[in-house]
Every structure is written in C-alpha cells, then in structure tokens.
Amino acid sequence: MSAHLLMIEDDTRLAGMVGEYLGQSGFTVAHSPTANGGLDMLGGQPSTSTPDLVILDLMLPDMDGLEVCRRIRTTSGDISQIPILMLTAKGDPLDRIIGLELGADDYLPKPFEPRELLARIRAILRRRIDGTATPHKVLRFGTLEIDRDARSVSVGGQPCDLTAYQFDLLVTLAERAGRVLTRDQIMEAVRGRELEAFDRSIDVHMGRIRAAIEADPKNPRRIVTVRGAGYVFAKQQD
Structure with missing residues (x-):
C-alpha cells in the first residue's frame, strides 16, 4: 500500500513536478496551495485518509509555514503526530532551528534535488515503520x-x-x-x-x-x- 502525502506549497508548478516525481515512486500526493486549505484537508479527512507525511513550504500566501507546523503539532489526535518535512527558500539557519523546535522532522532548503526529497521522505517513513515493528x-x-x-x-x-x-x-x-x-x-x-x-x-x-x-x-x-x-x-x- 502506497504512502499518502500532503504537500502544502503555493508554487503550483513545483508542486506538480514534485507530485509527478513522487507518484512515479509509488506515493499518492494531495496538494494545497494555501495554508488554510492544507489545514482544512487535514482536519476534514477521515482517519483512514490521514496523510502519512506533510511536505510544508515555509513561505505561504495566507499564513507562515511555521504557524502551520505549530497548529498541526497542537491538534489533538493522530494529526499531531504526522511527520512534517519543511521546504523553504529561506537560507537563514534560525528558520531551520525554529521549525525543528516547533516539531518539524526534517528541513530541506530550495532549490533541491527531487532524489534528495524522495530519500528524506523514505527515511522519515522508514523510521516510523521500523519503530512500530x-x-x-x-x-x-x-x-x-x-x-x-x-x-x-x-x-x-x-x-x-x-x-x-x-x-x-x-x-x-x-x-x-x-x-x-x-x-x-x-x-x-x-x-x-x-x-x-x-x-x-x-x-x-x-x-x-x-x-x-x-x-x-x-x-x-x-x-x-x-x-x-x-x-x-x-x-x-x-
């Protein structure tokens, strides 16, 4: 069974390219171009459709990605435990540290190689599966x-x-x-x-x-x- 990913990214062209690439590797990728849309998708989905991982852009038009991360981590239930991989064009190490402190599992600066993104997603999901086994x-x-x-x-x-x-x-x-x-x-x-x-x-x-x-x-x-x-x-x- 393939893993379900949610990508919250305002760059629809990038999201489309990433979604196509990850789809070729067996992942199912849902996309939201806004923070509020992504949070609605998380809150409105039945538990069986809860994403296995969220790919979260730091710079979104309607809400800072750090705030999105904080809201996910403070949500009750399984949603709060969803792994988060942050994407951002910001190179400031402070942003990375704040993201990790808020609960992000990993951090990948833009531009990035799709293969590196895939490797990090697999590593995060593998840690989760291995831990339960x-x-x-x-x-x-x-x-x-x-x-x-x-x-x-x-x-x-x-x-x-x-x-x-x-x-x-x-x-x-x-x-x-x-x-x-x-x-x-x-x-x-x-x-x-x-x-x-x-x-x-x-x-x-x-x-x-x-x-x-x-x-x-x-x-x-x-x-x-x-x-x-x-x-x-x-x-x-x-």
Missing part, C-alpha cells in the same frame, strides 16, 4: 515509560509530546542507556541523513526531548551531554 514493548526508567508499540512516552503517567523523529531519537538513547553515543552514531541508528559538521539540528531535537521528559531541562538527569563526545542516557532511576 520492534519486538521491544515498554522501556521503563523510574517514572519514565517509553512504549514502543504505541510510540508514546509518559512521565509519572502524564503523556509527553514528541514528534515521530524525537521519539526515535529517545528510543535510540534509552536502548543504549549508560553508553555514550556520538551525534553520528545517533543519526546512523535512526537511519537519518548524515549531518554536516556545523549542522546542530540534532541538538535542537535533544532540547525538545529534554523539555518533554526532564523535571529540569536546564539541568538534565536523563539525557546528559558529554562534552566533546555526544550524549548518554543515564541509567539512574527517579
């Missing part, structure tokens, strides 16, 4: 519970709001509790793209995870930074 069910660390089958995280019984990508990052660390992992090792474990040396997006995701699971994110006890090395998920209980 694992035989490990619940990881427990004191009051922290990570349910791999349900792809949910809770602390003291209270649910934590994480994107699909952040969930995979957390599981990668938790499964290797007590072991220091470099950024490259973490990215390889979740089958993501290799980051350039100056790309700190993984640190942004770690900050979001800490904000969700740590009692004091500024003084984390679960996900600890090892200066010059990477990150370690501490074994200690609450």
